[in-house]
Amino acid sequence: MNRVLTLTKTLLRDWVRNREAVFFALLFPLLLLIIFSTVFAGGPTEFEVGVQNNDVTSMGEPTELSATLITAIEETPALEPHTVDSDTGLEGIENVEEATGHKRVVVIPDGFDARVRSSSARVRMAVIEDTVNRFQGDISPGQQQDIQDALGGFETEGDASPVSVVLLTVPDDEAAGAVGSIVDSVIARFNDRSIGIEDPTVSKVTEQRGQQALGAADYFLPAFIVAMILINGLMTVPSAVAQFKRDGTLKRLAVSPLRKHEWVIANVIQQSILAVLLSLIMVGVAWALFGVTAIPGPVAIGLVVIGAIGFSSLGMIVGALIQTPGSAISLGGAIALPLMFISGIFWELDLMPATLQTVAAYSPVTHFHRSLREVMILDSTAGVWTTAVLLLVLAFVFFAGAVFLTNWQSFES
Amino acid sequence: MGSKGSRTVIETSDLRKEYGSTTAVDDLSLTVFENEIFGLLGPNGAGKTTLVEILQGLRTPTSGTATVLGLDLQESLYEIKDRIGVVPQSFQTFERLTVKENVALMADLHSDSLAVADVLEELDLAEWANVPFESLSGGYQRRTGIAMALVSDPEILFLDEPTTGLDPAARRSTWEQIERLPEMGTTVVLTSHYMDEVEYLADRVALLVDGQIEAVDTVAELIDTFAGAVKLVVHLTDQTPETEEKSLATLLEESAASVYRNDDGALIGVFSDRQTAQDVYTALHDLGTGHSIDLISPGMEDVFLELAGQSLTPEGDLE
Numbered sequence: 001m002n003r004v005l006t007l008t009k010t011l012l013r014d015w016v017r018n019r020e021a022v023f024f025a026l027l028f029p030l031l032l033l034i035i036f037s038t039v040f041a042g043g044p045t046e047f048e049v050g051v052q053n054n055d056v057t058s059m060g061e062p063t064e065l066s067a068t069l070i071t072a073i074e075e076t077p078a079l080e081p082h083t084v085d086s087d088t089g090l091e092g093i094e095n096v097e098e099a100t101g102h103k104r105v106v107v108i109p110d111g112f113d114a115r116v117r118s119s120s121a122r123v124r125m126a127v128i129e130d131t132v133n134r135f136q137g138d139i140s141p142g143q144q145q146d147i148q149d150a151l152g153g154f155e156t157e158g159d160a161s162p163v164s165v166v167l168l169t170v171p172d173d174e175a176a177g178a179v180g181s182i183v184d185s186v187i188a189r190f191n192d193r194s195i196g197i198e199d200p201t202v203s204k205v206t207e208q209r210g211q212q213a214l215g216a217a218d219y220f221l222p223a224f225i226v227a228m229i230l231i232n233g234l235m236t237v238p239s240a241v242a243q244f245k246r247d248g249t250l251k252r253l254a255v256s257p258l259r260k261h262e263w264v265i266a267n268v269i270q271q272s273i274l275a276v277l278l279s280l281i282m283v284g285v286a287w288a289l290f291g292v293t294a295i296p297g298p299v300a301i302g303l304v305v306i307g308a309i310g311f312s313s314l315g316m317i318v319g320a321l322i323q324t325p326g327s328a329i330s331l332g333g334a335i336a337l338p339l340m341f342i343s344g345i346f347w348e349l350d351l352m353p354a355t356l357q358t359v360a361a362y363s364p365v366t367h368f369h370r371s372l373r374e375v376m377i378l379d380s381t382a383g384v385w386t387t388a389v390l391l392l393v394l395a396f397v398f399f400a401g402a403v404f405l406t407n408w409q410s411f412e413s
Numbered sequence: 414m415g416s417k418g419s420r421t422v423i424e425t426s427d428l429r430k431e432y433g434s435t436t437a438v439d440d441l442s443l444t445v446f447e448n449e450i451f452g453l454l455g456p457n458g459a460g461k462t463t464l465v466e467i468l469q470g471l472r473t474p475t476s477g478t479a480t481v482l483g484l485d486l487q488e489s490l491y492e493i494k495d496r497i498g499v500v501p502q503s504f505q506t507f508e509r510l511t512v513k514e515n516v517a518l519m520a521d522l523h524s525d526s527l528a529v530a531d532v533l534e535e536l537d538l539a540e541w542a543n544v545p546f547e548s549l550s551g552g553y554q555r556r557t558g559i560a561m562a563l564v565s566d567p568e569i570l571f572l573d574e575p576t577t578g579l580d581p582a583a584r585r586s587t588w589e590q591i592e593r594l595p596e597m598g599t600t601v602v603l604t605s606h607y608m609d610e611v612e613y614l615a616d617r618v619a620l621l622v623d624g625q626i627e628a629v630d631t632v633a634e635l636i637d638t639f640a641g642a643v644k645l646v647v648h649l650t651d652q653t654p655e656t657e658e659k660s661l662a663t664l665l666e667e668s669a670a671s672v673y674r675n676d677d678g679a680l681i682g683v684f685s686d687r688q689t690a691q692d693v694y695t696a697l698h699d700l701g702t703g704h705s706i707d708l709i710s711p712g713m714e715d716v717f718l719e720l721a722g723q724s725l726t727p728e729g730d731l732e
Binding site: 002003006007010013014017018247248249251252253254255256257258259409 | 469470471472473491494495497499501503504505506507508509510514518519521522523524545561565
């Protein structure tokens with residue numbers, strides 16, 4: 001045990017004096033945390049959208065209902081509408097962005113006002129008819145007949161089929177789906193009002209439970225702690241091990257009484273200590289700059305340690321297999337970066353395609369990140385123990401693999 | 414303080430190491446005694462490093478047995494590692510750590526150790542104690558390596574090409590450090606391709622060629638046995654009269670085993686014993702011929718040439 005502690009101390013000293021390692025392990029995730037937290041601290045994103053109104057009066061003024069729809073769009077917080085001149089011909093246009101300067105354009109067709117009015121009359125009659133049918137028992141047969149006669153004698157003017165508002169998008173618009181959903185909700189509300197529904201039957205109320213007032217940094221903090229552990233474990237560790245192998249330092253250690261499992265343990269302990277220290281530094285910086293309230297407690301620290309053990313053991317495997325530091329970083333990055341991307345580190349899993357969400361469900365990083373977030377932000381341990389067991393099993397397997405694969409003989413001269 | 418003893422500290426029997434179809438160490442048997450400097454001399458690729466790395470537990474022999482400090486290499490590997498010191502050929506350590514931190518690391522990895530400060534003092538490293546290893550010159554890096562190996566107070570110290578790449582001053586300084594080690598009770602196994610190094614330091618030398626030991630003995634015995642001839646060289650010039658040349662050759666032929674002219678035109682007499690050569694040397698001087706005369710004693714280079722059939726280049730390759 002004395003040899004392990006001695007070597008751990010040595011590795012920590014060596015790491016602290018290694019500027020590249022400090023940059024990649026601490027400053028890089030810290031910079032990402034600061035950038036992401038700053039960028040997303042200004043509240044929800046506003047999507048820019050062009051609006052072209054082709055439904056104007058002979059005086060060139062917007063018709064009443066088209067103006068109402070535009071107002072509804074303008075009052076939607078998630079949208080930032082810009083007027084597109086109705087003279088801009090969009091019929092058959094391939095490149096919408098080139099023609100309008102916008103990646104997405106809502107086009108209100110000519111005749112919108114008239115069609116909405118006709119449609120709304122048709123819909124209102126259908127509603128009345130349906131209402132009468134539903135309340136047959138409460139209305140006398142004579143009254144029912146009077147209502148049917150009145151509806152039968154009423155005819156809608158003009159085309160009463162539904163009118164379409166067109167949302168034009170471009171192929172490389174990643175936000176097209178999100179904007180489409182927002183425009184859908186605006187139109188749904190417009191539809192309600194067009195038939196006289198001011199108070200809908202169902203409404204949504206958002207309640208954030210818990211006592212904390214969370215900002216963007218609170219959400220990114222657990223994510224970047226996980227990123228730091230992955231970068232350290234899967235990139236810095238393999239690179240350092242490959243360098244020690246190449247320059248003969250490992251050979252020098254191998255001729256001492258140090259056993260190879262002690263070498264692996266010392267590296268894993270070093271990474272665990274670093275993970276806790278760097279997490280606390282990141283929390284400190286995030287608290288100082290953004291006033292985060294997501295302070296890690298003992299359970300979160302425990303998760304950080306287990307994660308560090310698992311991923312640094314995997315890093316020791318990579319380092320054991322690869323001969324040069326450059327190749328070790330490449331292979332480590334090839335494992336770490338995709339894991340980060342599919343595990344909700346940089347963006348919400350819900351924004352990813354269904355296939356990737358399925359893949360993400362099998363990623364240990366997803367569970368690690370989710371549990372750390374759960375315990376740090378919500379102070380909840382739901383699912384945390386399952387994640388801890390999963391990470392412990394992986395840590396054991398990776399550690400055993402690292403000890404097995406580490407070469408303690410036959411070094412390259 | 415140690416004295417050269419008869420206790421065996423290393424013994425190999427029919428030791429063999431094969432890499433595929435290449436045999437690096439070929440059924441090699443040798444014995445190293447306590448408190449001696451044992452030189453392993455041979456060209457690059459002769460199997461020197463493979464042999465010492467087997468003895469250090471860094472390589473597994475294909476066949477044969479080896480004991481170090483009376484312990485079986487396979488059964489007591491870590492006890493052996495605890496009692497030996499190693500300075501590998503291309504020595505490197507934690508480069509961002511200071512000399513003192515690196516030496517202390519090795520002290521802590523072994524069960525017994527000397528005081529770090531004493532070892533640094535002994536090797537004239539005290540003033541460099543707090544300098545990062547990466548900032549040291551090659552000579553001081555090598556000296557740090559020796560300090561790291563000595564701090565565990567090893568019973569055997571393996572030095573693999575300890576002066577390769579060092580300037581003459583650093584080389585001489587390293588030699589001085591090495592030759593004091595047996596007095597401190599440390600047996601030294603020195604691997605080198607430098608003839609002068611082995612000749613200067615080693616008590617006994619094993620000459621290794623193609624994984625086999627060609628000869629093992631003291632330097633003096635090896636020279637006597639395999640390169641006993643003493644050469645007397647008379648450097649003639651273009652202006653030397655033919656009659657004088659003939660009389661000098663006659664004088665040499667009277668007592669030399671053979672006389673010949675080399676490519677430079679020098680007249681060379683080969684003598685079987687040093688005293689006769691010395692007498693002829695004095696006689697020639699007394700004649701006052703005005704020619705430059707050298708008396709050349711044989712050395713390990715001659716031994717190597719005799720046994721290996723080829724000389725070594727300064728880089729350690731066969732010519």
